[in-house]
Amino acid sequence: MFDNFKEYLQGKITLSEEELAYIEKFARYKKLRKKQYLLQEGDICKQHAFVAKGLMRAYSVDEKGSEHITRFAREDWWISDRESLLSGHPSRFNIDAIEASDLILFDKDEFDVICQKLPVFNQLITNVLNKSFVVYQDRVHEAISTTADEKYHNFMRRYPEYSLRVPQAMIASYLGMTPETLSRLRNPKSKK
Amino acid sequence: MFDNFKEYLQGKITLSEEELAYIEKFARYKKLRKKQYLLQEGDICKQHAFVAKGLMRAYSVDEKGSEHITRFAREDWWISDRESLLSGHPSRFNIDAIEASDLILFDKDEFDVICQKLPVFNQLITNVLNKSFVVYQDRVHEAISTTADEKYHNFMRRYPEYSLRVPQAMIASYLGMTPETLSRLRNPKSKK
């Protein structure tokens, strides 16, 4: 399972065999079945998770029981609740598997040690954070400036892979609309 | 003007006088009048800006001429277009002054040098990035999961300072609603 991660790393940075072996020592593995939780609301997030295989989502559940998906993470992405991870507070989010998934986990403290020992690794992680930041910024911008229809089409254009692997109702949740609205945007037959 | 920044730094990390002097060497200063641009759509963002005094905003303008504010930055906050700064692409956003403001600017490359030379400074900047990330994440979550009314009340609760310094129409823009809608939420007289 570490092989996927190794490829990911080698595609982004240069590491010697010793350095890779060093990282591997800290890796923990977890296989999740569909719908299985990685993190549940109220838990304190203590690990960085790399998705080696599969598809995950992070979401909250409101008082009415509706789910609101804040992000998806497929192979070669990281997922965790950064807020909880950094602050040590209980998480407001759930993270579970949309598809059966293989994860590589790193304990927060050990992860920090790796970052400290291997500057290129640290650089990679900072890059990931920067990218995620920009993704969220774009999403905020889209949320406040576009109609439901534009949100849907932008999503399809930007994430065609997800549109095939994620149930429609979850895409609707991610975009902040109801499944019914999304369905109507897809089939504008009733449209004048 | 560097004094404000010095206080900011000393409140967060420990630096010797030499280190502070080292940082100061790279600082550039800019005073902006109300409504003056720091960055205009199409420009390439090449500097990190620290707000020593005043209040700034970042926003886009759509085809219809409507403005969409992605963030505010008051004293002791950083503002730039991170996307443009990192990628070197022309910015899709404008940054201008809501109030007359004093800024401290650092050229991207020189900023990176400082980060490299002073690990504590780098740590501080990483922290800022982490915090901003969490703020955007919360905002995405709020955008997809709450009504206009909740957005407004959450904003007032979370940012009482801004509610006094920012014109209402800009708050509406930040929250993704029209000024009229925001006004009606404030004065629910017509409400049953």
Next chain:
DNA sequence: CGATTCTTTGAAAACAGTCAATCTGTGTGG
């Protein structure tokens, strides 16, 4: 096949946006 789960459709109600007019407060120049 039977049982979930997911998607579509319909009709009504709630909500937010648009356009236009009025109101308020501020600051400027005469």
Next chain:
DNA sequence: CCACACAGATTGACTGTTTTCAAAGAATCG
């Protein structure tokens, strides 16, 4: 100091979009 212009905020009537609730249709999986 007043009058006027200007920007910002409010209000009203109307339109359009999205949600809600309910029910019926696909699709998927054991």
